[in-house]
Amino acid sequence: MAKLLLGTALVLLACLELGSAYRLVCYFTNWAQYRPGAGKYKPENIDPCLCTHLIYAFAGMKNNQITTYEWNDVILYHTFNGLKNKNGNLKTLLSVGGWNFGTQRFTAMVSSSGTRQVFINSVISFLHRYGFDGLDIDWEYPASRGSPPQDKYLYTVLVQEMMAAFEAEGRSTGRPRLLLSAAVAGGKSNIDSGYEIPELGKVFDFINVMTYDFFGPWSHTTGENSPLYPLPNSQSALNLELNVNYAMNYWKENGAPAEKLNVGFPTYGHTFRLSSSNTGVGAPASGPGPAGKYTRQAGFLSYYEICTFLKSATMKWNAPQVVPYAYKGNEWLGHDDVKSFRDKVEWLKNNNYGGAMVWDLALDDFSGTFCNQGPYPLINTLHTGLGISQVCVPSKTAVRLVVPPMQAPSGGGSSSSDGSGFCAGKANGVYADPKDKNKYYQCVNEVSYMKHCAAGLVFDPSCDCCSWV
Known part of the structure; x- marks a missing residue:
């Protein structure tokens, strides 16, 4: 019996040391610091043991070089990367770009070998200066939104040259190679126009697919933000394509290794203004619902604001699409909750994807005061479902603070x-x-x-x- 107990203990210890085979990649946004009151979020609010990778959004670009964006980014970098002092296994990346960044500066940067090299050299120096473990490229999107068709190819060239430089720098210095990831489109048209998937799949360490914003107040009818499957009995191309299952399969079937793909999980929902008495999915809508108290954006609610909305709303479970929705008066909300996250995690594991990506940390009920589900109820559902280790070991080497x-x-x-x-x-x-x-x-x-x-x-x-x- 003693030998059996010892063997069991060793197996358990090995599992704890190895941790989960899955990634849990969580984005931090440097504008969440400006939200009022209980919505304010800074790096010191982050639980360093919650995610396997943290990505700081966003950096900017000037003269083809990576730069800070917010006035106090350097200060926030210190706290953000200092989280590795408490979790020695945590990896941090810096994301450049974002939706509001547009495409023009990316297009200019990738246009020649010289400008690409300027950017790559600046990235390597910048990441090491501030203690990041890698770069995340969030170009929304190559060959779309004013980006010319040749950027599809030049994006691949940039990524290949970036990885080659990361590998060469690692060999020459003896430091661990910098990581390289990307946030990529979940919509078929942007995927087709922007990405040489097989080539990118060979290079990136992991790929974060933005499987959300499939429907929102820009739509003429109500729809779910991140439905797992299409609505049944609808043959429209948009319905069949705008869902998590289709987007992830499309990336995989077109050449991206499943183990490198992270499924996007939103910690927010979209609101619509109903324009008829119909309250179901696909009901006529005439624009966004009112802005939330803390996020202050029409047609958009964080999960902690959703919990407040639901206290006086009618809630429905959309079984075919494996997500909930709710309505109150003429306001309609498509969102995710703990149940939909739990169901999607099981689907993720059954399809052998590499992990989950969360947009974003500051939109979950991070304080645990709104939803009565404890801190980070949505992200903790992913943490548990993916089997991320509960053991959080401090770093053996303290993270140095660098102030240029x-x-x-x-x-x-x-x-x-x-x-x-x-x-x-x-x-x-x-x-x-x-x-x-x-x-x-x-x-x-x-x-x-x-x-x-x-x-x-x-x-x-x-x-x-x-x-x-």
Whole structure:
């Protein structure tokens, strides 16, 4: 019996050390910091043990070089990448682009070998400077939205050259190779026009398919944000194509390895304004529902806002499409919930996909105060369903904080952002707080920014980093 118990214990230990075979990739958005009150979200709100990969959205581009976007990105990078001090297995990537970024700067950058090389060199330097493990490319979309047809081919060339440079840099320095991923379209027309799928499938470490926004307030009828399957008894091409199952199969059948594909999971829903007494899926609609209190965007609700909406709404389960919907007065909501996430995870595993991608961390009920389901109810459903290890081991090597010279964020001058005046007369850099070991100052052009190490960590001047006591 003792031998049996010992053997069982060893198997359990091995499973814990190996963790899940699946990825759980979660996006962080650097504009969530501007939401009011309980909706405000910053890197310190992230549970470092929740996801296997975190992607910071978004970086920008200037003169064919990757750049920061928000005034305080450098400060947020430190906290974001410092999460690896608490989870040594966590990988962090920086995403460049996004919907609002458009296509023009991508088109200019990929247009020649020289401009591509400028971008690639800037990426390698930038990622290492701030402690990221890789790059995520979110070009929406090659050869669409003003991007010319040749960008389909040039996108492939960029990706191939980027990976070759990552591999060469890793060999020459002895550092782990930087990771390369992409956020890609879930709609067939954008897939066909923008991607050489077999070639991309050979290069990317993983591919995040944006299997959401299939229907929204831009549609003339109500529809689900991320339905797993098409509506039955409808033969329209859009109905047959605009669903998770079709999009993922299309990527796989056209040459992307299933194990590299991550299924997109939205932690938000879309609202419509009904224009008739019909309240079902496909009912006539005349635009977006009202903006949420915290996300403040018409036709869009975070999951924590959805929970508030549902308290006074009629809820329905859309069994054929494996997602719920709800309505209240003339407002109609298509969304996901814990049940739909659980069902989709089982489908994901049955189809041998590599993992899940979440857009985004700040839209789940991250505080656990709105839905009475605990913190991050949707993402925790993925975490559990994918068998992500509950063991979160601190990094053996503290993440170093790097502070290059930069412009003062809001007009410069000698004013101190935290009122301390600590950085007056000091060079740009990171300094210990003489009164509190858990705090440190970031000095940028003599402006002071007080930062906190994560709980349980102290600032160590010998490495300019937060480390364990």
